[in-house]
Amino acid sequence: MRIPMPTSTFRRRMLSIGALAATGTLMLSGCAGGFDDSGDAGSGDTPTRIVAAIPTDPTSMDPIKSGALVVLSVFFHTFDQLVTITADGELAPKLATEWTANDDLTQWDFTLQEGVTASNGEAITAEDVAFSYQTILADPTGENFAYLSSVASVEAIDDLTVRFTLKSPFSAFPRNTSLISIVPADTYQEMGADAFAQAPIGSGPYVFDKIQTGVSYDLVRNDDYWGTAPAIESISLQPVSSDESRVNGVLSGSLDVAPIGPTQVESVESQDSAQVFSALSNGVVFLGVNSTSGVLTDARIREAIGLAIDKEAITDGLLSGLAEPASTTLAPAVEGYSDDVKDPGYDPDRARELLAEAGYAGEPIPFDYATDGRIPLSADVAQTIQASLEDVGFTIDLRGADQQAHTLKVRGREMQGIYLNTWAPSTVDGDLPLTDLYEPAGNNNYAQDPRTTELAAEQRGVEGDSRLDVFTDLLSYSNEQGYYVPLYVPMNNYAADPDLDWTPRADGLFDFTQTSFK
Structure with missing residues (x-):
């Protein structure tokens, strides 16, 4: 059984070049290359070429x-x-x-x-x-x-x-x-x-027309393709690393579609010369918990952490609605997600009660996060969580590091307290996250709980509803034990030509085989 994506997870907005002029950003440079402009629809014809930015x-x-x-x-x-x-x-x-x-x-x-x-x-x-x-x-x-x-x-x-x-x-x-x-x-x-x-x-x-490493990967339609011919005749995929350059490329007309950062959406969404596509991703941002370290060995302390965090304050406030609160470590688009897995909710009063019951005396809990890289606004997210936890009585030792150093600590299973992390399975299936989060060799598996190992293995031997039932049991058990605190599912955001008729993928990759211009 598959759980459909919520209807609120996809939206389009319009933006204009004037909005970025007001923010003082620079126009795109270093995005040249690819096809020349001959054959573009400058006379009212429907365009048959897409120029898209890839991040690396x-x-x-x-x-x-x-x-x-x-x-x-x-x-x-x-x-x-x-x-x-x-x-x-x-x-x-x-x-x-x-x-x-x-x-x-x-x-x-x-x-x-x-x-x-x-x-x-x-x-x-x-x-x-x-x-x-x-x-x-x-x-x-x-x-x-x-x-x-x-x-x-x-x-x-x-x-x-x-x-x-x-x-x-x-x-x-x-x-x-x-x-x-x-x-x-x-x-x-x-x-x-x-x-x-x-x-x-x-x-x-499509077939390769030209490869210019670092500049563009130019493709033209394969007229002998065995399947249904796509509407778009040519595609140029161009590496553009800067968020600002990608947005400005769309606004200047040198790009037709490009991924953008969440902070850029709010500043341009009220304008009218380009679209913004926002769609829920296949990833979940979560707090990892070393349940074998210090006060975190007490399940009541772990439960209090989850209850103390107002996820909607992060998604609706800090992230301006460009994310949805997560109830599990799997996103809605991922096979294995189920609405039957319940979120413990936001209850700071109950969190304070649990701390008192556990005899928590203010012992500092390390909180590691990456200051850059995979999670946009990671420092702001970490500071918001720190404030929520300290509000109910926790003492939090915030420890920021660059993405590479943070990743090495995750892979070495070196976290001493809680830490900010994310998982987005490339197969859009729950098996990959389960392997890493709940099996003995997993980078994030501090608990080493035989029950999670058993369930993670069990889901591989069953299909359909039976498999979904195993996922539900495992993810519900994980929430009860407080092994992780699912925080939110971020959206993939794109600036695009206002006439582009396109559906973004949950995994953030491009597929223009069913795309056209209006």
């Missing part, structure tokens, strides 16, 4: 070697994957028309679409799928290997059937295949990996 420069255009999320915005257009995850987190066919598993979910057979060819005419069959996966599996140090760590073997049964044999039951395995792009095996081997990365060839709806 991809490391490689070889989908065998590169698995960073930013590059998937390129690969979704130029290569096929067995399945796709839709904008709202649903699983749907792509190169595979259907997939089935054996009774214990250790063997998965995928049936492929007939008549698929790469842009150079090479047929794409089960052998190409097997080659792509086998090549990734042969390099445990590769960026894509983690998505396939459950795979024992992969083989082509016939031209249109590929079989995956897993090391153990894994009900969510099809979602992992949405991140693995298929290359034409003969072409890849003849060219070699390095040459292929310079002139990639896939079977997707």
Whole structure:
């Protein structure tokens, strides 16, 4: 069973160039490149080109070697994957028309679409799928290997059937295949990996026109594409690291769509020359809790922390409505989310009572957070939480560090108190967060509770409603024990051309195959 995304999680707003002029921001520079302006709709014709900003420069255009999320915005257009995850987190066919598993979910057979060819005419069959996966599996140090760590073997049964044999039951395995792009095996081997990365060839709806590292990745529509032809004829994906430059690029007309920071939305939302898209992401910002450290070993202290924090004050006040309070460590778009998992709520009086019952005497609790990086306004969020906790009687030792240092402490399981963190599963499935939050090797799993280990493993061996029931039990138990305090689900925000007809994805990646201009 799937829980639909709330209707309030997607909205559009209009903005204008005048708003940014008032804030003193600079016009976009360093965004040049890509297609020239010939062929643009300057005479009233509907545009057929999109220029979009990506936040960082991809490391490689070889989908065998590169698995960073930013590059998937390129690969979704130029290569096929067995399945796709839709904008709202649903699983749907792509190169595979259907997939089935054996009774214990250790063997998965995928049936492929007939008549698929790469842009150079090479047929794409089960052998190409097997080659792509086998090549990734042969390099445990590769960026894509983690998505396939459950795979024992992969083989082509016939031209249109590929079989995956897993090391153990894994009900969510099809979602992992949405991140693995298929290359034409003969072409890849003849060219070699390095040459292929310079002139990639896939079977997707677009082909590479020009690669200018650090400047743009230019794609044109594949007229021989086996599927439905997209409306947009050409795409230029351009690395632009600055939030201000991305917004100004849209407002100046050099970009059609770009991700922006939450602080920029409020300053421009009342204007009228560009759209703002805001949609709930697939991530949750939460407080991690070292439940084995000092006073935090007492469940009453952990419960008091959750009850002391007014989540709506953060989402509606600090974040200006560009987030929604979270009740679990999974976002609504993520498979495994359930409305049946209840939030303990905001009750500062009860928090004070619990502290008194526990005999809390003001012992300082370290609170680590990153001053930059993955969580926008992280310092403000941390300070707001600190104030709420101190208001009910906690003594909080706030400890800010840069993102790299903070991440190293998370990975080393070195937190001594509470800490600000976030999880956004690339598969839009709860299995990845559960592995990290509730299993013994997880970076965030201080509790090492056998019950969470058992439930995290159990969900892999069941499907449908039975799997959702396991998620509900695990996440409800986690809330009761106070192992984490889910805070909020942030929104992905974009500035866009006012005529762009587009649906943003929960994972924040670009897919323009069903996009057009009005």
